[in-house]
Amino acid sequence: MPASQPRIAICGFSIECNRFAPVATRAHFGYFAGDEIAAEARLPAPRMLGEIPGFVADMDAVGAWEPVGIAFAAAEPNGPVDHQFFAELMTDIESRLTAALPVDAVYICEHGAGITTADDDPDGVLFETVRRIVGPDVPVVATLDLHANISDRMVSTIDCFIGYRTNPHMDMRERGIEAAQTIRELLAGTKTERAYVRLPIVPPTVTMLTAAGPYADMIDFGQTKIGPSAKTGDKPEIMNVSVMGGFAFSDTAKNGLTVVVTARRNRRNQSAAQTVAREIAQFGWDNRERFIPRLTPLNDAIAKAKAASGDPSLPAVCFADVADNPGGGGRGNTMHLLKALHEAKVKNALVGIIYDPALAAEAHRYGLHYQFDAQFNRDETTEFSEQWSAPARVVGLTDGDCVGRRGIYAGMSLKMGPCAALQIGGITVVVVSHRRQCADPVFFEMLGLDIAKARIVVVKSRGHFRGGFDEFFAHEQIVEVDLPGLTSPMLHNFKWSRLPRPVIPLDDGVEWTPPS
Numbered sequence: 001m002p003a004s005q006p007r008i009a010i011c012g013f014s015i016e017c018n019r020f021a022p023v024a025t026r027a028h029f030g031y032f033a034g035d036e037i038a039a040e041a042r043l044p045a046p047r048m049l050g051e052i053p054g055f056v057a058d059m060d061a062v063g064a065w066e067p068v069g070i071a072f073a074a075a076e077p078n079g080p081v082d083h084q085f086f087a088e089l090m091t092d093i094e095s096r097l098t099a100a101l102p103v104d105a106v107y108i109c110e111h112g113a114g115i116t117t118a119d120d121d122p123d124g125v126l127f128e129t130v131r132r133i134v135g136p137d138v139p140v141v142a143t144l145d146l147h148a149n150i151s152d153r154m155v156s157t158i159d160c161f162i163g164y165r166t167n168p169h170m171d172m173r174e175r176g177i178e179a180a181q182t183i184r185e186l187l188a189g190t191k192t193e194r195a196y197v198r199l200p201i202v203p204p205t206v207t208m209l210t211a212a213g214p215y216a217d218m219i220d221f222g223q224t225k226i227g228p229s230a231k232t233g234d235k236p237e238i239m240n241v242s243v244m245g246g247f248a249f250s251d252t253a254k255n256g257l258t259v260v261v262t263a264r265r266n267r268r269n270q271s272a273a274q275t276v277a278r279e280i281a282q283f284g285w286d287n288r289e290r291f292i293p294r295l296t297p298l299n300d301a302i303a304k305a306k307a308a309s310g311d312p313s314l315p316a317v318c319f320a321d322v323a324d325n326p327g328g329g330g331r332g333n334t335m336h337l338l339k340a341l342h343e344a345k346v347k348n349a350l351v352g353i354i355y356d357p358a359l360a361a362e363a364h365r366y367g368l369h370y371q372f373d374a375q376f377n378r379d380e381t382t383e384f385s386e387q388w389s390a391p392a393r394v395v396g397l398t399d400g401d402c403v404g405r406r407g408i409y410a411g412m413s414l415k416m417g418p419c420a421a422l423q424i425g426g427i428t429v430v431v432v433s434h435r436r437q438c439a440d441p442v443f444f445e446m447l448g449l450d451i452a453k454a455r456i457v458v459v460k461s462r463g464h465f466r467g468g469f470d471e472f473f474a475h476e477q478i479v480e481v482d483l484p485g486l487t488s489p490m491l492h493n494f495k496w497s498r499l500p501r502p503v504i505p506l507d508d509g510v511e512w513t514p515p516s
């Protein structure tokens with residue numbers, strides 16, 4: 001039996017890595033160690049996503065426990081992680097967890113789509129290390145982003161695998177709470193079995209929304225497998241179903257839509273997890289054609305923008321620059337759409353948020369109302385982020401300290417660094433100093449800009465903007481534009497080195513037979 005006041009270790013490594021983006025270093029990470037983890041989680045606006053705060057709040061609400069903070073490193077999506085930094089994190093986790101023994105359980109808060117400059121499965125390394133240190137009998141539960149790419153050891157070394165079920169991600173806190181509930185059940189004696197089935201489908205991010213579409217249907221179908229047993233009225237046999245879409249741009253051998261099922265052991269049917277994982281995978285396979293993306297070509301997008309700009313009786317339009325999504329490792333600074341809108345002389349448009357610290361600093365030096373030639377990307381140019389300049393006027397300035405208002409960042413303290421609003425023809429462009437995806441209306445509002453009055457709003461985000469901007473734009477008003485960029489969902493645009501092949505949507509004649 002567990003102690004009356006269980007000691008529960010908390011650790012994790014949380015980043016989604018795009019192999020085509022520049023290397024992420026220690027400087028990109030928020031790093032919390034020891035007692036800082038629970039202390040930060042208990043703040044009203046913590047500097048972390050909702051899983052650990054949800055976990056800690058639920059444990060606090062239920063009874064006495066002792067959080068044993070180990071180490072937690074989290075970053076915005078970026079390129080591969082500098083392996084030296086990952087090795088240092090692992091050393092820190094190993095030494096702190098070893099020193100903390102005995103613990104009654106471990107909660108791992110992980111993204112699951114990490115790669116380093118030397119390892120394609122750092123998440124698996126972390127899970128395996130935790131298991132080795134605590135031994136086979138201590139419950140280990142992990143929460144993961146549904147963009148996680150799944151390895152065998154990420155499933156086999158833990159007791160319960162809990163993936164997000166919403167995209168845009170809205171259920172981080174709920175999943176943290178689920179982890180707390182699960183750990184309590186495991187401490188009371190429940191044992192589990194896990195199974196996973198991977199499909200040869202690497203879904204482009206835009207086909208992985210959970211409000212509607214093939215991925216939503218697959219998740220919903222999976223959830224129907226959880227329910228109290230009709231025969232016994234007992235706890236359901238299936239504890240958790242996680243349908244993990246994965247993150248294509250990690251470009252690893254473990255990519256592919258993967259169903260992970262955790263079942264309660266000691267039931268009549270020993271292979272419940274395997275059976276259910278296979279059924280859900282079959283459902284996904286039957287819907288495989290629907291995972292091929294359809295985006296709007298730039299010319300059609302510009303025609304729509306001109307129409308909306310000129311005719312106030314038409315609905316306003318939200319253009320998503322899904323190919324330059326900082327939430328997927330994009331730099332947040334490509335000019336294709338801004339340039340085309342400017343050339344088309346559209347009016348009453350908002351564009352955000354462009355990552356360009358040099359330009360934001362320059363605007364702050366000049367001050368409000370100053371007119372100058374705004375030069376974008378003078379410091380950072382990549383294959384996709386070309387330089388561009390245009391006459392501009394400074395119409396807004398802020399230090400960029402804000403609290404997220406809606407969607408993925410709601411309630412989270414955000415530091416965007418010096419930010420400026422620049423009027424460029426009929427377009428107001430928000431320039432920021434810290435790279436982040438435009439998932440929250442606050443990034444416009446902090447500069448006094450009124451989203452409801454704009455005819456055209458451009459967001460550099462793939463899907464999370466939907467959770468933030470849904471109060472302004474219905475599904476039909478959103479246009480995903482086909483542009484070049486590091487996070488283009490048109491997967492043929494990239495040179496893949498490690499994805500399993502053949503795979504949908506890259507290859508023809510892909511076949512799959514369910515595992516027996």
Ligand SMILES: [Zn+2]
Pocket residue numbers: 145146147169
């Ligand atoms: Zn994600």
